[in-house]
Each structure stands twice: as C-alpha cells, then as structure tokens.
Amino acid sequence: DGGITQSPKYLFRKEGQNVTLSCEQNLNHDAMYWYRQDPGQGLRLIYYSQIVNDFQKGDIAEGYSVSREKKESFPLTVTSAQKNPTAFYLCASSINPTGLNTEAFFGQGTRLTVV
C-alpha cells in the first residue's frame, strides 16, 4: 500500500536537545512539506522540497532544519534554537514539483512534547 509514514507518533524531548522527526513516502512524489500545528490553530509551513537535494524555507523555518537526500525521505530536525517546539508536526507530499496543483497527502503526524 502506498502512503506517507511519520515516526514516531509521540516524542518527548528535553530542553536543549535536538530531535529528528522521520517522514517517508512510497508514492513516488516529488514534493514534500513539513507543517506545524498548535492546538486550535492552522497549519503553518516550516519547510518544503520540490526535488531531491533542494528545499526552501516556509513561513516559520527558524529553529528547524531539513534534508532531502532521497526522494522518499524528508526528515525534520527540531533544534535547540526552536524556543517553543511543543506541537503536532505533519508531513505531506504531492506528486508534482512544478506548481501544477495536485492534492497533498498527509502522514499521521508526530506529537512532540518538550519536558
């Protein structure tokens, strides 16, 4: 079955530590995205990637980093520079890298809590 998988589902981090959230897709999609969702809030774009070895900052990239070494993988690192990292993180992918408007498929999310 094709899909997009995020792991882990729940993650706890101590203050001052970096943590990496995994996102893998086997849909052969070119574009991948990371969003942050706070309780009762919308989805805010952190980073997105249209193609392997290339990515762009979204609206709230500070304190985060990504890599796109493989088409199917787009891990997100939440660094210690992110002052308020507790949130629900969603990864998504879409087939088309050229801005021609195809639906985004979402993973089930990772809930990160700083303790």
Place this chain on the structure above:
Amino acid sequence: QQPVQSPQAVILREGEDAVINCSSSKALYSVHWYRQKHGEAPVFLMILLKGGEQKGHDKISASFNEKKQQSSLYLTASQLSYSGTYFCGTEIKAAGNKLTFGGGTRVLVKP
C-alpha cells in the same frame, strides 16, 4: 501569505447548511480544501484550479473566484460526519509549489 478563513467556528444542526470562506491577498494558482478530525491527519476534499470553477463531493461543494482571490466551501444538508476542522490551502502564482493553509474553521454538527 497565508489565506484567511472565516468564520473561525460554526455550530450546525443536522440538515442545516453552512458556508466557509477563504481569501488571499495574492493571485492564486489553486485552492485546496481539507478536513481534519481531531488528532488525525487532514484529508483531501477537493482542489479548484480555474477561476469560476465549482466542484462537489457528496453534499460538500466549493467555488473559486479567481478575480477576487476567494474560495467558498458549501456544506449542504450537513451530516454528523461533517464535523471537524476545515482548512483551505492555497498555491500562490508567485511562489511555485508552496502550499500554505488558513487558520481553519471548526465545524460541529449536532443531532
């Protein structure tokens, strides 16, 4: 660059109708609509690609006014299963494949 949604929340009785609006300050390539149930991933409803386009999914439909840079989602004869948070996502003409979302509209359908 994030689109603005209104209202923020709506409460309906089963069978009632509702409209959710989404507007952008930038020229749009497309508008997406998604629904998210609590604690779950957003699920795609529909995408509108051309000005004036309208699409439907069951009794949920949407329109796109490209000139006004606005889209509206119509919930007709609402069912309990329509409860959730609805998000519009927009792709802006000047920003390539960057999909950004509004703040969401929480919909609660009561029996």
